[in-house]
Amino acid sequence: QQPVQSPQAVILREGEDAVINCSSSKALYSVHWYRQKHGEAPVFLMILLKGGEQKGHEKISASFNEKKQQSSLYLTASQLSYSGTYFCGTEMENNDMRFGAGTRLTVKP
Amino acid sequence: ETGVTQSPTHLIKTRGQQVTLRCSSQSGHNTVSWYQQALGQGPQFIFQYYREEENGRGNFPPRFSGLQFPNYSSELNVNALELDDSALYLCASSKDRDYGYTFGSGTRLTVV
Numbered sequence: 001q002q003p004v005q006s007p008q009a010v011i012l013r014e015g016e017d018a019v020i021n022c023s024s025s026k027a028l029y030s031v032h033w034y035r036q037k038h039g040e041a042p043v044f045l046m047i048l049l050k051g052g053e054q055k056g057h058e059k060i061s062a063s064f065n066e067k068k069q070q071s072s073l074y075l076t077a078s079q080l081s082y083s084g085t086y087f088c089g090t091e092m093e094n095n096d097m098r099f100g101a102g103t104r105l106t107v108k109p
Numbered sequence: 110e111t112g113v114t115q116s117p118t119h120l121i122k123t124r125g126q127q128v129t130l131r132c133s134s135q136s137g138h139n140t141v142s143w144y145q146q147a148l149g150q151g152p153q154f155i156f157q158y159y160r161e162e163e164n165g166r167g168n169f170p171p172r173f174s175g176l177q178f179p180n181y182s183s184e185l186n187v188n189a190l191e192l193d194d195s196a197l198y199l200c201a202s203s204k205d206r207d208y209g210y211t212f213g214s215g216t217r218l219t220v221v
Contacts, residue, residue, distance in 0.1 A: 002151070032209055041113075041199065042152070044209035055208065087151050095165030095206065097142065099151035 001026050003090045005100035012107045017076045020103045022088030024069040031064050031071040032089035035082075036102075042087060046073070078107045113213035115200050121219045127188045130216045132200030134181040140206060141183045143175060144199040146215070152199055158183060159205075187218075195220045 003024045010018050022031060030049045033056070034042035046056030048064035048071060056062070061074040069090075075082055085102040114133040122128050134141055140159050144152035154167035158177035172188040181202070187194060197217050201210035 030206070034209075034212075041212040041214045042201075044211065047207070047209045049207060053207075089152075091206065095157050095159075096167065097154045097157070097165070098167075099144075099153070102151050 002098050003088055003100045005086075005088055005103050007103060008101070009104040010106070012078045012082075012105070014078060014080060014107055014109055016078055016107075017074070018078060018105065020073045020075070020086050020088075020105075022071045022073075022090070022100055024090045024098075026069065026090070026092055028066075028069055028090050029093050030091045031062075032091065032097075033060070033062055033071075033073050034087045034089065035084045036087065037084040045086075075105070078105075080107050080109065083107045113200055113202050113211050115198075115213035115216050117216060118214070119217045119219075121221060122190050124190055124192060124220055126190050127186065128190060128218065130185045130187075130198050130200075130218070132183045132185070132202075132213055134183065134200070134202035135211060136181055138181055138202035138204055138211070140203045141177055141181075142201045142203075142210065143183075143185045144201065145169075145194075146197040146199055148197075155185065190220045192220050194218065 033045040036042040064071045091097045142157040143155040146152045157165035161177045177183040197215045199215045201212045
């Protein structure tokens with residue numbers, strides 16, 4: 001029951017925008033978003049809870065459609081530092097957390 | 110904040126052996142989860158502990174077991190190591206499930 005992420009990879013120029021999508025077939029308690037740079041630990045970006053509450057970095061924007069069990073991460077005015085692999089994690093009521101395969105984002109000057 | 114610390118950073122073991130990986134979480138982080146990450150893939154959920162009790166488990170066999178201690182440290186034990194157990198093992202902690210996780214840098218386990 002791994003969530004499905006799309007796209008698998010995206011290349012941007014600095015200043016461009018991107019949307020990364022995450023879809024689950026299971027009813028979710030929450031959706032998490034993390035960014036992982038090569039050789040480093042995943043870094044927390046955002047958590048979206050059922051019921052509408054969101055917690056995360058001010059500059060990060062995301063949405064969670066509870067009816068469709070879909071979430072999207074919005075990256076605007078991208079910077080070189082945004083490069084990395086983005087993972088969504090979907091947590092069910094029973095604390096079972098599953099991560100998607102990741103979306104590799106490359107931002108070029 | 111002291112972050113999440115994992116030890117050792119790298120480890121080589123022989124098939125059939127047993128291994129213990131350690132994690133030290135931030136003070137106040139009552140929830141700790143362990144993940145296995147193969148190269149180029151997302152983390153795979155092994156199990157989660159809350160206040161020293163296991164309260165969630167992924168699709169891993171019983172030879173993967175864990176402990177959480179009152180001092181916010183935890184262990185992942187793997188018995189009868191197999192070659193496919195070679196991976197990066199990540200520990201992540203949180204105040205509770207309504208907050209995001211802080212990940213450690215991981216332990217790279219190689220089974221030969």
